[in-house]
Amino acid sequence: MSIDFATLAAILAMAAATMLTRVGGLFLIRYVSLEGSRRKAIESIPPAVLMAVVAPTAFATGIAETIACAVTAFAAFRLPMLVSVALGVACVAVLRALGM
Amino acid sequence: MKSKVFDVNENARLLDFLGGMRAIAPLIAAVIPIGLVFGAVAATKGLTPAEAGLMSALVFAGGSQFVAMDIWTHPASWTGVGFAALLVNIRHVLMSASLGTRMQAFGPGSRYLSMLFLADEIWAMAEFRAKAARLTPAWFAGLVAPFYLAWIVSGVAGAALGAFLGDPVVLGLDFAFPAVFIVLVMGFWKGPETGAVLFASGAAAVLTQHFVPGVWYIAAGALAGLLAAVAAGSRRSVEAAS
Numbered sequence: 001m002s003i004d005f006a007t008l009a010a011i012l013a014m015a016a017a018t019m020l021t022r023v024g025g026l027f028l029i030r031y032v033s034l035e036g037s038r039r040k041a042i043e044s045i046p047p048a049v050l051m052a053v054v055a056p057t058a059f060a061t062g063i064a065e066t067i068a069c070a071v072t073a074f075a076a077f078r079l080p081m082l083v084s085v086a087l088g089v090a091c092v093a094v095l096r097a098l099g100m
Numbered sequence: 101m102k103s104k105v106f107d108v109n110e111n112a113r114l115l116d117f118l119g120g121m122r123a124i125a126p127l128i129a130a131v132i133p134i135g136l137v138f139g140a141v142a143a144t145k146g147l148t149p150a151e152a153g154l155m156s157a158l159v160f161a162g163g164s165q166f167v168a169m170d171i172w173t174h175p176a177s178w179t180g181v182g183f184a185a186l187l188v189n190i191r192h193v194l195m196s197a198s199l200g201t202r203m204q205a206f207g208p209g210s211r212y213l214s215m216l217f218l219a220d221e222i223w224a225m226a227e228f229r230a231k232a233a234r235l236t237p238a239w240f241a242g243l244v245a246p247f248y249l250a251w252i253v254s255g256v257a258g259a260a261l262g263a264f265l266g267d268p269v270v271l272g273l274d275f276a277f278p279a280v281f282i283v284l285v286m287g288f289w290k291g292p293e294t295g296a297v298l299f300a301s302g303a304a305a306v307l308t309q310h311f312v313p314g315v316w317y318i319a320a321g322a323l324a325g326l327l328a329a330v331a332a333g334s335r336r337s338v339e340a341a342s
Binding site: 002003004006007008009010011012013014015016017018019020021022023024025026028029037039040041042043044045046047048049050051052053054055056057058059060065068069072073075076077081082084085088089090091092093096 | 126129130147148150151154155158159160161163164165168175176177178179180181182183184185186189190191192193194195196197198199200201211212215216218220224227271272275276278279280281282283284285286287288289293294297298300301302303304305306309310317318319320321322324325326328329330332333334337
């Protein structure tokens with residue numbers, strides 16, 4: 001269980017960069033007021049970020065992933081999260097096994 | 101009398117903590133296979149289980165950890181992986197600005213402390229909670245504690261087990277996180293304006309990912325979605341004025 005010095009330095013650099021981004025937003029909103037239309041814009045951040053993360057998987061990876069994303073999204077209208085996610089995972093596994 | 105009040109507060113805090121744990125449970129089921137895969141990949145790059153565990157504990161951001169493994173060199177380049185982590189995680193600036201407006205129940209110190217644990221899944225569940233109820237430090241801690249532990253332990257286990265693990269792609273387990281994010285996106289639906297945000301974000305992310313190497317697509321998509329919301333907001337205020 002040894003730790004290499006260059007590896008430690010790399011881990012610390014990654015940790016510092018990540019921490020900077022995580023407290024950065026909190027620091028910013030101390031100096032920018034968030035009323036009216038800005039409030040609306042802030043409220044759009046969660047769906048905008050989540051969509052940006054999943055879009056390449058949903059639309060530009062393969063047919064199996066695109067279909068499984070659609071199945072998950074429809075399931076989410078009526079079913080609990082865990083069930084919807086399990087459906088999506090099962091769907092993608094089956095479609096990949098079929099060679100899609 | 102005084103101690104009774106104290107007991108009630110303690111009780112409420114415990115209930116909040118357990119509520120947070122319950123909310124994060126499905127994501128823990130999803131994160132364990134991802135952590136195992138991260139550890140196994142790290143082992144193939146020459147990291148020891150201790151190093152993989154240290155990275156998971158200090159960085160605690162799956163996306164940037166996988167990217168770091170992708171570009172890992174010997175000896176490790178701290179500038180290379182450090183800059184990559186900054187780029188992959190730049191979305192956290194938006195996420196922390198957004199969640200920061202929901203933390204009225206947090207003291208100044210505990211706001212910054214909480215933000216250090218702002219992994220995507222933690223953030224998404226916290227935003228989701230804040231829509232329906234007051235987000236409390238105890239509830240947030242209930243999200244973080246088990247998820248953080250699961251991420252570290254599964255990473256160490258993956259590095260130790262290495263090649264014994266099967267291929268997660270065949271089992272579809274790599275799809276667990278996209279699926280969770282899709283369920284959460286559906287939960288943020290508020291009407292046509294959300295549709296415009298999602299369309300702008302999705303289109304910009306796909307286009308950027310196609311033409312620009314690396315992970316700029318996340319920042320590009322998030323920014324495009326934000327701009328769409330700003331545009332919709334200013335159009336609405338013009339209509340209201342005329």
